[in-house]
Amino acid sequence: MSDVICMDWRREARTGVAEAVFCPGKTPDQINRIVHLASRNSQRLLFTRMEDQTFGCLDAGVRALLDYDPLSRTAILGGPPQRTASKLAAVVCAGTSDTPIALEACRTLAFNHIDAPLFGDVGVAGLWRLLDRIDEIASYPVIIAIAGMEGALFSVLAGAVPGLVIAVPSSIGYGVAQGGITALHSALASCAPGVVVVNIDNGFGAACAALKALRWRMPMPDAARQDASG
Amino acid sequence: MSDVICMDWRREARTGVAEAVFCPGKTPDQINRIVHLASRNSQRLLFTRMEDQTFGCLDAGVRALLDYDPLSRTAILGGPPQRTASKLAAVVCAGTSDTPIALEACRTLAFNHIDAPLFGDVGVAGLWRLLDRIDEIASYPVIIAIAGMEGALFSVLAGAVPGLVIAVPSSIGYGVAQGGITALHSALASCAPGVVVVNIDNGFGAACAALKALRWRMPMPDAARQDASG
Amino acid sequence: MSDVICMDWRREARTGVAEAVFCPGKTPDQINRIVHLASRNSQRLLFTRMEDQTFGCLDAGVRALLDYDPLSRTAILGGPPQRTASKLAAVVCAGTSDTPIALEACRTLAFNHIDAPLFGDVGVAGLWRLLDRIDEIASYPVIIAIAGMEGALFSVLAGAVPGLVIAVPSSIGYGVAQGGITALHSALASCAPGVVVVNIDNGFGAACAALKALRWRMPMPDAARQDASG
Amino acid sequence: MSDVICMDWRREARTGVAEAVFCPGKTPDQINRIVHLASRNSQRLLFTRMEDQTFGCLDAGVRALLDYDPLSRTAILGGPPQRTASKLAAVVCAGTSDTPIALEACRTLAFNHIDAPLFGDVGVAGLWRLLDRIDEIASYPVIIAIAGMEGALFSVLAGAVPGLVIAVPSSIGYGVAQGGITALHSALASCAPGVVVVNIDNGFGAACAALKALRWRMPMPDAARQDASG
Amino acid sequence: MSDVICMDWRREARTGVAEAVFCPGKTPDQINRIVHLASRNSQRLLFTRMEDQTFGCLDAGVRALLDYDPLSRTAILGGPPQRTASKLAAVVCAGTSDTPIALEACRTLAFNHIDAPLFGDVGVAGLWRLLDRIDEIASYPVIIAIAGMEGALFSVLAGAVPGLVIAVPSSIGYGVAQGGITALHSALASCAPGVVVVNIDNGFGAACAALKALRWRMPMPDAARQDASG
Amino acid sequence: MSDVICMDWRREARTGVAEAVFCPGKTPDQINRIVHLASRNSQRLLFTRMEDQTFGCLDAGVRALLDYDPLSRTAILGGPPQRTASKLAAVVCAGTSDTPIALEACRTLAFNHIDAPLFGDVGVAGLWRLLDRIDEIASYPVIIAIAGMEGALFSVLAGAVPGLVIAVPSSIGYGVAQGGITALHSALASCAPGVVVVNIDNGFGAACAALKALRWRMPMPDAARQDASG
Amino acid sequence: MSDVICMDWRREARTGVAEAVFCPGKTPDQINRIVHLASRNSQRLLFTRMEDQTFGCLDAGVRALLDYDPLSRTAILGGPPQRTASKLAAVVCAGTSDTPIALEACRTLAFNHIDAPLFGDVGVAGLWRLLDRIDEIASYPVIIAIAGMEGALFSVLAGAVPGLVIAVPSSIGYGVAQGGITALHSALASCAPGVVVVNIDNGFGAACAALKALRWRMPMPDAARQDASG
Amino acid sequence: MSDVICMDWRREARTGVAEAVFCPGKTPDQINRIVHLASRNSQRLLFTRMEDQTFGCLDAGVRALLDYDPLSRTAILGGPPQRTASKLAAVVCAGTSDTPIALEACRTLAFNHIDAPLFGDVGVAGLWRLLDRIDEIASYPVIIAIAGMEGALFSVLAGAVPGLVIAVPSSIGYGVAQGGITALHSALASCAPGVVVVNIDNGFGAACAALKALRWRMPMPDAARQDASG
Numbered sequence A, B, C, D, E, F, G, H: 001m002s003d004v005i006c007m008d009w010r011r012e013a014r015t016g017v018a019e020a021v022f023c024p025g026k027t028p029d030q031i032n033r034i035v036h037l038a039s040r041n042s043q044r045l046l047f048t049r050m051e052d053q054t055f056g057c058l059d060a061g062v063r064a065l066l067d068y069d070p071l072s073r074t075a076i077l078g079g080p081p082q083r084t085a086s087k088l089a090a091v092v093c094a095g096t097s098d099t100p101i102a103l104e105a106c107r108t109l110a111f112n113h114i115d116a117p118l119f120g121d122v123g124v125a126g127l128w129r130l131l132d133r134i135d136e137i138a139s140y141p142v143i144i145a146i147a148g149m150e151g152a153l154f155s156v157l158a159g160a161v162p163g164l165v166i167a168v169p170s171s172i173g174y175g176v177a178q179g180g181i182t183a184l185h186s187a188l189a190s191c192a193p194g195v196v197v198v199n200i201d202n203g204f205g206a207a208c209a210a211l212k213a214l215r216w217r218m219p220m221p222d223a224a225r226q227d228a229s230g
Helices: A011-015 A028-040 A052-057 A060-065 A096-111 A124-131 A152-158 A175-188 A203-214 A222-229 B011-015 B028-040 B052-057 B060-065 B096-111 B124-131 B152-158 B175-188 B203-214 B222-229 C011-015 C028-040 C052-057 C060-065 C096-111 C152-158 C175-188 C203-214 C222-229 D011-015 D028-040 D052-057 D060-065 D096-111 D124-131 D152-158 D175-188 D203-214 D222-229 E011-015 E028-040 E052-057 E060-065 E096-111 E152-158 E175-188 E203-214 E222-229 F011-015 F028-040 F052-057 F060-065 F096-111 F152-158 F175-188 F203-214 F222-229 G011-015 G028-040 G052-057 G060-065 G096-111 G124-131 G152-158 G175-188 G203-214 G222-229 H011-015 H028-040 H052-057 H060-065 H096-111 H124-131 H152-158 H175-188 H203-214 H222-229
Strands: A020-022 A045-048 A066-069 A074-077 A089-093 A142-147 A164-169 B020-022 B045-048 B066-069 B074-077 B089-093 B142-147 B164-169 C020-022 C045-048 C066-069 C074-077 C089-093 C142-147 C164-169 D020-022 D045-048 D066-069 D074-077 D089-093 D142-147 D164-169 E020-022 E045-048 E066-069 E074-077 E089-093 E142-147 E164-169 F020-022 F045-048 F066-069 F074-077 F089-093 F142-147 F164-169 G020-022 G045-048 G066-069 G074-077 G089-093 G142-147 G164-169 H020-022 H045-048 H066-069 H074-077 H089-093 H142-147 H164-169
Touching: A028 A045, A028 A052, A028 A060, A028 A074, A045 A096, A060 A066, A074 A096, A089 A096, A089 A203, A096 A142, A096 A203, A124 A152, A124 B152, A142 A152, A142 A203, A152 A164, A152 A175, A152 B124, A152 B152, A164 A175, A164 A203, A164 H203, A175 B175, A175 C175, A175 G175, A203 H164, B028 B045, B028 B052, B028 B060, B028 B074, B045 B096, B060 B066, B074 B096, B089 B096, B089 B203, B096 B142, B096 B203, B124 B152, B142 B152, B142 B203, B152 B164, B152 B175, B164 B175, B164 B203, B164 C203, B175 D175, B175 H175, B203 C164, C028 C045, C028 C052, C028 C060, C028 C074, C045 C096, C060 C066, C074 C096, C089 C096, C089 C203, C096 C142, C096 C203, C142 C152, C142 C203, C152 C164, C152 C175, C152 D124, C152 D152, C164 C175, C164 C203, C175 D175, C175 E175, D028 D045, D028 D052, D028 D060, D028 D074, D045 D096, D060 D066, D074 D096, D089 D096, D089 D203, D096 D142, D096 D203, D124 D152, D142 D152, D142 D203, D152 D164, D152 D175, D164 D175, D164 D203, D164 E203, D175 F175, D203 E164, E028 E045, E028 E052, E028 E060, E028 E074, E045 E096, E060 E066, E074 E096, E089 E096, E089 E203, E096 E142, E096 E203, E142 E152, E142 E203, E152 E164, E152 E175, E152 F152, E164 E175, E164 E203, E175 F175, E175 G175, F028 F045, F028 F052, F028 F060, F028 F074, F045 F096, F060 F066, F074 F096, F089 F096, F089 F203, F096 F142, F096 F203, F142 F152, F142 F203, F152 F164, F152 F175, F164 F175, F164 F203, F164 G203, F175 H175, F203 G164, G028 G045, G028 G052, G028 G060, G028 G074, G045 G096, G060 G066, G074 G096, G089 G096, G089 G203, G096 G142, G096 G203, G124 G152, G124 H152, G142 G152, G142 G203, G152 G164, G152 G175, G152 H124, G152 H152, G164 G175, G164 G203, G175 H175, H028 H045, H028 H052, H028 H060, H028 H074, H045 H096, H060 H066, H074 H096, H089 H096, H089 H203, H096 H142, H096 H203, H124 H152, H142 H152, H142 H203, H152 H164, H152 H175, H164 H175, H164 H203
Parallel strands: A020 A045, A089 A142, A142 A164, B020 B045, B089 B142, B142 B164, C020 C045, C089 C142, C142 C164, D020 D045, D089 D142, D142 D164, E020 E045, E089 E142, E142 E164, F020 F045, F089 F142, F142 F164, G020 G045, G089 G142, G142 G164, H020 H045, H089 H142, H142 H164
Antiparallel strands: A045 A074, A066 A074, B045 B074, B066 B074, C045 C074, C066 C074, D045 D074, D066 D074, E045 E074, E066 E074, F045 F074, F066 F074, G045 G074, G066 G074, H045 H074, H066 H074
């Protein structure tokens, strides 16, 4: 069975985003083996959607190698990045309950050398909360916006800022919120042109898209730069 | 077949909203007979969703009795109301394309003695258009709001005014707008509490709800008042 | 992380409905902090969808400040309201299983100074149960109606009373009842004009809409009145 | 290609309902051939959903053999039935627009020897219209009920009569009525036990079900009786 | 809170089917009270969807009054019926997994004086299993058919028997079986005319429909007969 | 714009199925150019879903090169195939209305050197029609089955024959038939194991699958054989 | 109740696929009885979707007769097959999480005398992983492909190989992946002609289809051969 | 009615994308007035989804002012842009039928000073067509990809290039392609991280998003630059 794991170490050079591991459906044993494989290759690695209990079932030696954050359910192998760019991306979320997704985006950005601030609890039911902070948000070239329920934040924000708004519909809500489908459709049908959208609760994907949009502006790691030009 | 038309003349006294006739699926002959029936009973009557071609197929004598408006697709039998209340309800719509639905609501209100102004083209993609007029809108106890696409207007509006916001999702849009379903779900899942919703494109229904909410405030026609207390 | 909580204390003056806290997705620690924040500001506060286990995890001091009701899953901070209006709103529900939603509506109304009676078990399968009480129900200007399954109650009720009927589809049922979607669509497509609808199981939202519809009729708290005119 | 038509002349003996021809998707030439085939076999035959233009395209000789009714879109080959039973089935419909479906049911019953009256325009928005006639309706062992929009008629009716209620959801309505899906789900999720349902707009199918339910009560044609016992 | 239970003891006389109690959403205390209420009125009563744990939480005295069957999740108050009719209804099911729904139908029929046999495991993947027994099945005037997955049994059966086929789609299956939706739509779109359908897993409802279809044929309880004629 | 047409002439050698042209969305001018391109390369070519009016708009010289069949909406460039295999595939359809799809499958097979007979009008409502012919059908290694409405034919057939059953759900039907979705889901959820399915109305795709399944059995055209081994 | 189990021992001779037992919804007692029944008839038997806990609840004597594999959730009665064909079918899967479904397919093939290799972790996000192995995969006449999320693997694979591609959409993914529906629709709407599809997660069904497609190529067991010709 | 048009001339400075006019639902008279309004303000303006017949109904003087392109259904007021950047964005589409959407994107980019090449007919059914051109495509920082049916192009492309991939699902296809929903969900559930998505057929929105992503790289018009900094 060992052949069913086939890591794509060349992904960052090829696509601008490093290989990451989506944990659901993988056994602790498989994750242990992936960590060892990456360590032997001196590869940094990001794990997403790693639940508390999964982390607890990993080998002690593997756990010691990982920087695990339970709220965002992410783990990082290989320590913090050395150079970090700021003022490139901001993360904005409508309600307190969207925090885990926001943090998944922030951690993914940090793993890829971008330091992004979080603007929380700015839902449009009390529009002054957003308007008070809109000038600062508008100064970022890329803005990851997270909202559940009806997702009205996406349109209001995109109508007010010049940067790229990447909408992450969240599964917060009940009834017709339908686990994020209404926020998703709301983002896609936005009356403000230029909103782009990723899958429900996909903070990781939004951060990857931000990286791709910012690739030509940010300080690229030397290795990747060589690989890309080679 | 004459027995399949059975008008409910007591509806206004019983429910606060006069009997109205939904035209789709009715033949011109049936509409002619309904007009004659109402005329003989000295009943005023509102027809909704009457298309141009349907109106054109009615008897000339019947057409002469009706005040027909092609944009809102409504026809009124019995002439304008004698007393009209203002400052009770406003109609707000997000885009130019929502105008026909807005006018259906305005005409239904006018038929029922309420004069409602129309605030058009205030979609949230350019929020200043709404904010410029929000104080005036906020002075109405009932506000009918019409929006298609993602329906973000409903939440922004409801978070800013004290009156009852009746949302009418419109079928404007394409793709995931799904003929109004996304705007509908957006209104129902609104993060601003207290939004109430009617069916897609149902300007008539929104006006009826406004009438029921305002019934105790408006100058009631004497006949209806007697009937209700009788 | 403290900045991700941003209370909207001006909401009641602005929108006619006081700020409330939707508990799902919030940690006990966040709720503890919200209670302390409100206490320091002498603000009354309503918590909705607070499950038994969440309440049990709050600090003892916080629990002592709250009036918690497990059936409606609501908690009230700040004691009972001083003045209460009656004969303004009624709550009607089709079956015994709809009681928790009905009580959420009643508690929300009570928190906002309105005393609303509950008319239970009046589903249309035995129409005499509703007809026996219809005259009393018809005397209220606003009626919150709760029904699951096929939601036939909404149309029968709206065809019989002059007040505003606010329909709350409930998630009671199985199979094609689809967790409340059928009752929701039934309410929206009602043949009785003027029914307005809120999200599935949203007793709180229905009560907020009732408050907005009744705002000009009820004895307004002095502070809010000043704020609104200020 | 002649082999792709294969009539099932034994169907009535086997299933209690005679073979019928669903016209959509069939060419005029195929229908001509079916009529000739039936004539040669001295078989009576019912055609459903035959549009005006299809009938107009048939051979003149074939048209002369058919009793065509454009409103119900049915055609009957072989003349009126000789014996007809009454007081066995009634057809009830909510609105004027449901008439074509109601007539499809009535014609199908008539073709099969049952004379069924039509109770029209008894929708529940004005409940008195139904209550005025409920005692007469309740005297029938089988009741075919037709309603679109929210289909509340099905539950009210089934809660009031002892006979079998066969619900036919109609495609009347717009928005969330979804071409009859809401009425369909409403009928299936009815709080009144014992409602059975057929496909949207399927007046023919409802009549067939009525025939099967009444088979042991009605005067059976002699031929069929012999076939069944043979 | 005692007023939210309102039993409909006149239902059997009015509709041909006795009042029954749907247990989900009801507390053990409410069920205890309903049993006492029925006992005091000497009413027999059927409880459906009563889970093991709910039965276990009832008062010991109440449990002693009930004939509880865990497989069909039904409980009967008032003992077995005195007269029972046979050869009126049969229950047919496609697979072993449909047995609980089949038994719910059988118990409901037995409670209402009809003794119905069960024909099991006759799915169409091995058609000979159905064909071996089709002559016996065809001798019943009403046949309740239960099938999940694609529900092909309904069409094959209805094309082969003269009785009324009442289809109960079951939630057996996975993927596109969608909890019974595919079997439901399959039954409604059947190419065999005259199939009628009830909600997914609704063995109780199918039995009620059977009772209504058979009401004029079966030995009616004397009391009900008087009530109906009175 | 000429670069937006890029034919895949190597497809047959690579995948076992020759390049074909799906006409919807292509202008007559584009189709003219494709025909000329293929002629210059001495390539045979199949066009699918070519409507009458599209064919009529092609250049006269192009029309002369094509063998056009309006019922199946297919056109063939390059004349009939020289060698044809029989007894490999059969096409079975439930009703007369499924004929156009059946013929699309037959023509696609013929274009690819397979002669397939059509078994029509064998729907399961009259099961004897299928049982009379089942032995002959069972002798084919691949069977393309076409059915709309509830698609019960797929399960009955697959439970009776040893060959591969490729189900083509057709869009025949109305209401819950939902343009073929119910037949599609019925095929996928079939209780008879081994049914495989293609998109709704996709007679072409079913024939392609048949070709791939039969590739190792049929007399391969010499050119393709060389290409594949080369 | 013993009559509700009715095994179809003749299925292999009739359809090319041996009877198998789908375990969900069956009690341990029923499974025990099925094993004893098969043993007494000297029938080999495959059980699918047998969960760990179900296996654990079987009688010890029954457990000893079964070859149980927890990862694929299959159990085999009757020992390994004597002759096995290779180079007939391959199983390809996009990600590590699809392994259980892949193994269900492999075990079903092995039970039916076919030895199929597994090509794992070849998802198209890193296309080189698939291209590196495509020539080997292309040498198989039947390829079972398993993918979740967006299912792009199906089209890329089918455009590159001559064999029959049987797509198994898997339920891996979240949000709009909708439990496999997106991968399912992706497979059905594939731009590469000839892809055939089975239900979500249905590795067993895909293997059965492979068996039917390969029936005329593989070494058939002698008994089945006789039965089929007899 | 003139107040229902309210242009947002400050939108470009505020959001990076100039005001554009969505034509569906607007009357020719309204479009005439908008053109005059823009002309008087010396504003350039883009009109989208303007059908042939709408353009034909405009005033001759207005038509003369517009650069209209019927294939992309766009019209431009104010002449070509003076400075144009190249090598910033590419447009890639899967099939010939996607051309109109591709051209809408190209024209929107051109209107906003970006010259983008079109790579057509590179669908993954013949992967070599994409692989032949992938190096050139990979050199662009932003790639707009258009595909209908199953949308497999999005994942393959995003796994191979470092730029931002903006997916536009197109409504090309039939059956389960569902007017673009399957391609939409496929893009959102892509296994290749970082794909972002806009509404079905929304070439205009994709171009707007590209503009926002490229805003800091491209030569900004002087006026806009001043406005933004002012």
